[in-house]
Amino acid sequence: MAEEVLNKEYFINVVNDLIDLAEEKKDYYTDLDSAIGDGDHGFNLSLGFREVERNLPEWKDENINTFYKKVGQALLDKVGGSSGPLYGSFFMKFGLPVKTKGADEGVTAEEFVDMMERGVAIIEKRGKAKVGEKTMVDTLRPAQDKLKEAVESGKPIKEAMKEALDTGKEGLESTRNIVAKKGRAMRLGERAIGHLDPGAASSADILEVFYDNMPD
Numbered sequence: 001m002a003e004e005v006l007n008k009e010y011f012i013n014v015v016n017d018l019i020d021l022a023e024e025k026k027d028y029y030t031d032l033d034s035a036i037g038d039g040d041h042g043f044n045l046s047l048g049f050r051e052v053e054r055n056l057p058e059w060k061d062e063n064i065n066t067f068y069k070k071v072g073q074a075l076l077d078k079v080g081g082s083s084g085p086l087y088g089s090f091f092m093k094f095g096l097p098v099k100t101k102g103a104d105e106g107v108t109a110e111e112f113v114d115m116m117e118r119g120v121a122i123i124e125k126r127g128k129a130k131v132g133e134k135t136m137v138d139t140l141r142p143a144q145d146k147l148k149e150a151v152e153s154g155k156p157i158k159e160a161m162k163e164a165l166d167t168g169k170e171g172l173e174s175t176r177n178i179v180a181k182k183g184r185a186m187r188l189g190e191r192a193i194g195h196l197d198p199g200a201a202s203s204a205d206i207l208e209v210f211y212d213n214m215p216d
């Protein structure tokens with residue numbers, strides 16, 4: 001049996017920090033989205049995670065899959081725009097690879113890779129997006145591929161996640177220099193150049209929360 005490297009508490013702490021992140025970076029996401037979109041990204045994330053915060057005490061005793069399904073459902077129910085439903089879908093699928101775990105069980109590094117893959121894959125599918133289109137996929141797909149590669153080569157989970165995060169941040173930075181092929185920013189054409197994609201930015205911050213909470 002592979003060793004459990006991330007315990008149940010880790011997965012609750014991540015969500016607690018995502019709630020804080022959505023408040024702390026609200027204005028920043030609004031500014032990014034105002035430049036090339038409709039300016040609702042900060043508000044939407046804040047709205048969604050406030051709903052998560054209200055319900056969190058009730059969900060804490062569920063297993064990881066049910067816990068994240070409830071987080072995802074809250075985002076799907078509360079948040080409009082495109083980012084809310086995409087992140088909602090991410091969390092709905094995130095725990096599926098470990099759905100048979102008990103309420104106190106954590107996950108192995110390999111299981112964590114599978115969980116991230118489910119989440120990223122559903123965002124690609126729902127958003128009909130691939131790398132190079134100035135979306136959150138530009139952060140998430142290269143990060144996920146790096147995570148998988150690093151874990152498969154035997155690196156400890158925190159080191160693997162650091163490599164994934166750095167790769168995701170490079171992906172985020174790459175959105176500055178490309179024309180959008182999805183969403184409202186598409187209409188701007190060349191004028192979107194010079195601006196980061198707001199979804200790619202929040203995705204990098206979300207990956208950072210997953211990294212920061214990992215035990216050394």
Ligand SMILES: [Mg+2]
Binds near residue numbers: 033041
């Ligand atoms: Mg928007």
